[in-house]
Amino acid sequence: xxxxxxxWIPRHRITVDEYYRMFEVGILPPDARxxxxxxxxxxxxxxxIDHGSIxxxxxxxxxxxxxxxTLVLPQSGVRLSDxxxxxxxxxxxxxxxxxxxxxxxxxxxxxxxxxxxDSNLRYDLKVKAPLYANHGIPEYWIIDxxxxxxxxxxxxxxxxxxxxxxxxxSGLHVPVALPGVQIDLTGLLDE
Numbered sequence: 655x656x657x658x659x660x661x662w663i664p665r666h667r668i669t670v671d672e673y674y675r676m677f678e679v680g681i682l683p684p685d686a687r688x689x690x691x692x693x694x695x696x697x698x699x700x701x702x703i704d705h706g707s708i709x710x711x712x713x714x715x716x717x718x719x720x721x722x723x724t725l726v727l728p729q730s731g732v733r734l735s736d737x738x739x740x741x742x743x744x745x746x747x748x749x750x751x752x753x754x755x756x757x758x759x760x761x762x763x764x765x766x767x768x769x770x771x772d773s774n775l776r777y778d779l780k781v782k783a784p785l786y787a788n789h790g791i792p793e794y795w796i797i798d799x800x801x802x803x804x805x806x807x808x809x810x811x812x813x814x815x816x817x818x819x820x821x822x823x824s825g826l827h828v829p830v831a832l833p834g835v836q837i838d839l840t841g842l843l844d845e
Contacts, residue, residue, distance in 0.1 A: 667693020670739050693737035699774045719837045733758045734789040744768040761789040765831040772799040788813040792831045
């Protein structure tokens with residue numbers, strides 16, 4: 655039986671406040687592509703042209719579909735706890751926008767989190783899904799670019815989603831917490 659390093663070496667986990675302070679004093683550069691997950695600073699995959707194009711198209715579609723029912727937050731932090739602030743590709747938030755003038759959105763504000771996954775599917779499935787479920791994010795979508803699928807994760811219970819499914823990346827999709835919002839993903843990867 656082998657033990658992994660995390661089983662026997664204590665780690666110093668940093669807080670979100672310490673994380674922000676690292677940016678303020680220049681330890682982390684302002685343009686660093688990192689996120690804080692369970693007290694550890696994680697490097698994020700660089701965004702390539704394909705990823706950027708998909709995010710641009712999806713931003714347009716989400717804003718059109720959402721109207722005034724929700725706020726679309728692209729590629730920004732969502733504070734899940736004192737030691738976790740991931741930066742998903744999209745978070746659909748409870749309005750009004752003024753709520754977020756003086757604070758970062760939290761798990762309780764998030765109605766849907768979306769990741770566009772081209773090179774980081776394993777991370778999005780094995781790290782992000784349980785993290786979001788553990789913090790009560792009601793629904794999580796992964797746009798799986800390589801398999802051209804939409805992966806749904808719904809109904810968080812005890813650190814995991816009890817409803818997990820996937821479908822072809824096309825047609826209208828309605829988030830559970832936003833029954834009036836229809837998001838059209840038809841041709842998303844073709845544009």
